[in-house]
Structure formats: structure tokens, C-alpha cells
Amino acid sequence: MGTVSHADLKEDLIFIIAKLAEQDRDSVSLEHRIREDLGMDSLKSMEAISRITELYDVDPDLDELAELKTVGDIFEYMLKQVG
């Protein structure tokens, strides 16, 4: 199992979020709140999680997902899962 590059993970996550929020990649940063800043509803948030976890072969826990509010939260969560 190869190590995951943090830079790649961050890039992939931002790409996915930007696409779903219909914004430019450059306008999305880790401090952005999924709902308040990026205007994504719960279905879009779920799709973002679906895409990033599938890409990195992670099995998320539903209870943990409820706490993720910013792009950075998702990034931190993913870092923990991929080790």
C-alpha cells in the first residue's frame, strides 16, 4: 500500500468541492464552510464525501461525517483515514 501524498489529497478534495459548488478551484480554500461559504446543501456535501472517499478507498462512519463543517474538516478527516 503506497503512501498518500497530502498535496494530492488536498488538490483532489478541492477539485471535487469546487466542481460541486460550481466555483473556480482558486476560490475554494480549507477555511471555507461547506454550507455557509460554498452554498452546498446536505445532498451536495454527501456527494463530495462520496467522491473523495471513493477516490481514496475510505469507508466513512456516518456519525463522524455529521461533524464535518469546513473543507479543512473533511481534509483532516481524510488524512486520519488514509494514515
Place this chain on the structure above:
Amino acid sequence: MRGIYTCVMRRKSAYNITVKERSMDYNEIQAKPARAGNLLEYTLKYDTLLDMLISRGNDTDDCIMFMDMKNRERPVHASEFIRQSETVARHLLDLGIEKHERVIIMLPTGPEFVPVYFGILMSGAIPVPVSRPASTSGIERYLANLRHIIADSGARIFVTVEQIRENASRLMTLPMGEEGIVLADELLAEDACSRKTVAFPAVESDDPALIQYTSGTTGRPKGVVLTHENLLHNIHGIGLAADFSPDDRGISWLPLYHDMGLIGGLFTSLYWKMMLVLMMPEAFLLRPAWWLQNITRFGITVGVSPNFGYQYCVSRISDEAKENLDLGSWRLALNGAEPVDVNTLDSFIESFSSCGLRSDIFFPVYGMAENSLAATFPSMEQKTVMRRFSREVLEQEGRALPGKGDDMRACIDLVSVGYPLPGQEVMIADTEGGACNEGFVGEILVKSPSITPGYYKNSDATDETIVNGWLHTGDMGFMLDGMLFISGRKKEIIIKRGRNIYPYDLERIASGMRDIRRGCCAAFSVPNREQGTEDIVIVCETGVLEQGALQDLKKAVRTGILSRLGIGPDDILLVPKGSIPKTTSGKIQRVLCRELYLSGGFTDGPGQIKKSS
């Protein structure tokens, strides 16, 4: 002189939805009243939902296969549910529950929901299932909505899981207080209380079996009361129209607090003795491929989803994931709860034909909570009937005339939602309340034994909605050859991903914001082909001119709406004062506004208003 318009169209679709039109004679169409009834006689198999569950307990097969968040199965036999329901009922009676008392259920779509629901029925009380909060960030609004339901229903007991109870007491106090919040675990506990012999109250077919709160304007959902009889008639009609039998195997990922999941999925399977694979909605959203893998694995014959679910599969499931799929057993794909998009049906069939998916499985259906669930289903002989109409004539004149050519700005493709279920009647009403003729748009009215006796403690709303036995649905449509087509909504409701959104709510929120001209906002929906749903657009007048300030204002409007309604507008247009069309009496003309938006007639931001001469 009789005019004969011969219309033989074969809709060009590479992916198998081919509809051959017979020749349409205008005069023939116009002369036929738009009213259809299904007089098929039948006898209900049971008097109550409890009898239904008990009967299922006598079968040898497992009734439900629950799938968890890792798609692992847990089969359950109905006898287990019966036993657990009795335990729940005994605990509730021990808590002093009274006949017809309302009990709120907020539980995940899983094995606990079922015995809690039936246990409440056994104790003589009425279940009121509510949705779960989608995330902790939306919780304020969610709790406000929940408080309204509690106040309206007068419920003293709220059944939920530990995590919710923690959150609820942390953020606010629910009206029933801590003692009123009961854990499902407590009701299911096998202890001294559950072993006491207790006489369960008699339950009759005209007893309420469910109160379904419909999403109304913010803060005002109404409780649709449904009796055992209402529900059973609907379930029986569904099974007859879809030809259900114990040979069928169903799958659903819909939440059990949603009527299509509870009545269409759970109750219908129990009644018709079909095995049901039940997934959590979160699992489907996380791994949509699991839905199709489960269809493969369990040889599923019947599935149900709103339109966006099918579209989601098209956009999310990779070719690799398709390699091990075999969808050949799937005979019926019900599509309901929101408008059906023809392009979604095409894309889905194209996308999965390599997996053995049959091209004739889509079954667009129509119904509403006030009618228990289902009103119309297509015929089994031709499940997907699509016709092309002239968009302008339909939208401007309210007439359904054939559309010519392939220009989708001039034409609109609509798929029929079929014919009334057995025992039901459908009518298209003109503005005076009589029946329109076929081919003319009017309000859809329904008459059936599935119709609610009324909204809970709201006879005014009931009297407005159900008149002389006819339910006024608020949906607009027309009939052709006895087949129903939905063309729009009377109250201009936007339906996004299965949810009802009222333009008035968006407008009210935006209108109240600083720098937005009060009363000068218009919200409406435009189709989003890519996602198989509708986009919400709001146009607001403002006096703000500076570019940076406009961007901030847009963001504020988006956040304001999202935080209050839980769903954000897909596009926000900020326009100069006087841009939004109004009638002479000052009423906003939403339809015209929408046309202007679609034709690019607005400038976004400061600048000249494009005036039409």
C-alpha cells in the same frame, strides 16, 4: 369542416424509448372530457396494518433484508417484528399512553423503526414519523420545524436514538421535556415490564394509522391523517396496477419517514408478501453502486426512487463498477415524488444497458400524501409513454398540441404518469370547477378511498383542499386518451431533489435582507438536465451598484436562504430597480420573469434595463 392532424412521430432515441404516435384528430380530442376512473373491483386482504404484519409472520421467508452503512445484510423475519412490537406496545402502555395519542418517531431507516412503528399502533396510539436532521449545521431550522410538529400534533412522547437526545438537550428543550424523550432501545428492552400480560386495545380499520406532516411554507407543515383503510386501499391498488406477487423482490433506499419509503416500500412489501431489501438513504448517497450491486445480488425485480436518484447513478457510477452488475431481473423502476425528466430515463438506460438492464422498465408514477401515496400508475403494457408537445402553446395557452421538429426550445417532451389506480378517479378541472376536455391544462383532482379524512385539527385547510370528495392537488396537468400528463404546479412550487420549495419563502427571505428592495424578488425553477432535477433561481432588485458590494450581497442572499430553508438557490440575479415585471396592481409576474431570465433579458448587476419595445 373536420380538421385532421395526422401525427405519426417516432421519437428519435438511440436508447430505446421509442413511442409511435397514432393519428390525433383535434376535434376528437377536444370533445372528450378529461375524467378517468378505474372501476376494477377488489377486496382488501386485511382490515388493519397489524393484521397484515401478523399474516406476514406466518410466512416462512424473511420479510426484510436490512443493509447497513457498509452494505452488510441483516435478514429479519416478520415474527421477530411482531414480538418486538408487542414489547414496544407494553412499554408504551406502561408509560400511560392513551388511545389515539400521537407519538413522534425520529429513527434511522433500519431494524428499530419497524417494531417501534407497529408497537405504537398496537398500543392504540398514532405514529408521527419525522425526518432526521441532515447535519449539525442545519439544526436550528430543523428544530424549529420539529417544535411546530410537536405543538401541532400535541405529542407527549418522542422516540429517538441516543445521539439525537444528546443534541436536542444540548441545543434546546423540546416541549415534552426530558421525560418525553424516549429511546427506541428502552421501548425494545425485554424486561419485567415487557413480560407483563397486558390487554392491547382494539384497533379498527377507520382508526388513524399515520400522521404524515407535509412540507408546507416555513413553519407551517400540515398533518395528513391516514387511516388503516386509507392506506390499505392504496397499497392494494398499487399491487394490482404493478402486478405484485410473492415472486417479486423489492429494493428501496428511501427513508422510512418519507411516504414513498414507508408506504411504497415497507407496507407494500409486507402486504404483497414480497421480500424487501432496505438500504439507508445515506448509504445510497455515499455508494450509489451498492444499490445496483444489491439488485444484482438479490435478483431484485422492483425498485423505487425519485428522478434524481437515477441521475445520480448515471453521474457517479464508473464503468469499472458496472463490470460485475447484472440487472436483468429488474422489471420495474418506479420513478416518483418529483417531476420525471425524460433525459434521465434515456441516460440511465444507455448507461446500464451493458449490465443487462431492460429498456422498458421505467414506471413514472404520481401521487400525494393526502391520497396516502399513489394516484396514477402507467399501464404494464407500455410503462413509459413519452410525447412531444409545443412548449409555447402549452405554457401560454394551456393546451397540449403536438410539437414539431427537434428544437427543444420550441418543444417539450413529457412522460405520462398513467391511469388512475383501481378504485380511484382523476379529473382535470377548469377554473369553474367542472371537467376540462382532454388536451387542456387544468388542476388535477383525485377521488379515492385513499384520501385523508382531513388535516390534523385543521378543518379549514381540509375544507379548502377536499371539496365534494374531490382532492384538489394543486398540480396542473392534462389528459390524452385517458392518460395523465403533469404540466406544472398551480402554486408554482419548486420541487428540488424530492423536496417542495415555495417561491414565496425564498422571496420573503431575500426581500427582508439589507440592500434588497422589499417586495421586489421573484423565485422560480428552471430545468437542470445534467442532474435530472430543477434549479432554483431568484432575481432580486437592488440599488447597490458597486461590483464588490454586489458580490457580497449575492453571497449574503445565498447564505440567508440556505440557512433558513436548508437548500440554496442555484442562481441569484441582482438587477436594477424596476427590472422585475409586475402587474398594474403591483403583483410580481413570476412566469414572465422566468421567461426573461431564460431568454437573457436581464442584466446581472448595474446597467441599463433591457426594455422590450
